[in-house]
Amino acid sequence: MGKNHEYAVTVLLPAYNEEEVIGKTVRKIRQLHSDFEVLVVDDGSTDNTLQEALAAGANVWPHPYNIGNGAAIKSGLRVAQGDWIIMMDADGQHNPEDIARLLEYKDRFDMVVGARTKTSKTSLHRDLANYFYNKFATYVTRFKIKDLTSGFRLIKKSTAEQYIYLLPNTFSYPTTLTMSYLRSGRSLKYIPIEAKRRVGSSKIRLVEDGIRFLLIISKIATLYSPFRIFMPVSFVCFITGLCYYVYTYLSLGRFTNMSALLFSTSVIVFMIGLVSEQISQLRYDRVK
Numbered sequence: 001m002g003k004n005h006e007y008a009v010t011v012l013l014p015a016y017n018e019e020e021v022i023g024k025t026v027r028k029i030r031q032l033h034s035d036f037e038v039l040v041v042d043d044g045s046t047d048n049t050l051q052e053a054l055a056a057g058a059n060v061w062p063h064p065y066n067i068g069n070g071a072a073i074k075s076g077l078r079v080a081q082g083d084w085i086i087m088m089d090a091d092g093q094h095n096p097e098d099i100a101r102l103l104e105y106k107d108r109f110d111m112v113v114g115a116r117t118k119t120s121k122t123s124l125h126r127d128l129a130n131y132f133y134n135k136f137a138t139y140v141t142r143f144k145i146k147d148l149t150s151g152f153r154l155i156k157k158s159t160a161e162q163y164i165y166l167l168p169n170t171f172s173y174p175t176t177l178t179m180s181y182l183r184s185g186r187s188l189k190y191i192p193i194e195a196k197r198r199v200g201s202s203k204i205r206l207v208e209d210g211i212r213f214l215l216i217i218s219k220i221a222t223l224y225s226p227f228r229i230f231m232p233v234s235f236v237c238f239i240t241g242l243c244y245y246v247y248t249y250l251s252l253g254r255f256t257n258m259s260a261l262l263f264s265t266s267v268i269v270f271m272i273g274l275v276s277e278q279i280s281q282l283r284y285d286r287v288k
Helices: 022-032 049-055 069-079 096-103 124-141 157-166 173-183 206-224 226-251 257-284
Strands: 007-015 037-042 059-062 082-087 111-116 153-156 188-193
Touching: 007 022, 007 069, 007 096, 022 037, 022 049, 022 096, 037 049, 037 069, 049 059, 059 069, 069 082, 069 157, 069 173, 082 096, 082 157, 096 111, 096 153, 096 188, 111 173, 124 173, 124 206, 124 226, 153 157, 153 173, 157 173, 173 188, 173 206, 206 226, 206 257, 226 257
Parallel strands: 007 037, 007 082, 037 059, 111 188
Antiparallel strands: 082 153, 111 153
């Protein structure tokens, strides 16, 4: 780390094996915003990421080994010296010139997020996956989510520190932050940005991380708004049981065990949803 100093803004870059681009990114940020702290959290890189970041003038907080992208963000939130924190990827996708656009809204919104537009240099399978994630998150939060997984965002450190204990160590920290803020009644603003094609190979594995990310989103949705998940399941079970009862009554003239099972399942799922909602509310009493 650099000398003890207070900054208004910290630009936080989690990095893992980004030696090809990290130096250029840091120098560009320092050129545009010389009075900002540029903090690189090196997540156990096996190349020269740490050395390149230091040479470019960044403060560097190293992990002894690779823990995860989310873990790097959590370390950065703990040691950042700025009152406001700009999170951005270290792989060259985000344009440092867009930092100023996010900062325009810092006094009006609790979180400002750079939402990737259709002109961004992203792959088709990721676009399709993000479309599904955005729709699902919009349903859960009842707020129009334009880019759930964007790593380019502005937050206030004192506010974000309240949610560190909720953040996972993996790539899904943007999802958790977004839903945590909205669940707590905080405001969110999306700014359209054009993301570039990343330098080097992606650290995300399509199948393995895709399945894991879907499971994480499902768990997060259940964690933050459980009734939005349990209610549709309960409703489907009830309607299926009712339709099956009508069918068996008209064809066999009786009420079957399957109908009874579906009706019972509907009630059980509904009650579990109520209990989960209460637990979720109790947990959020920890957040100011």
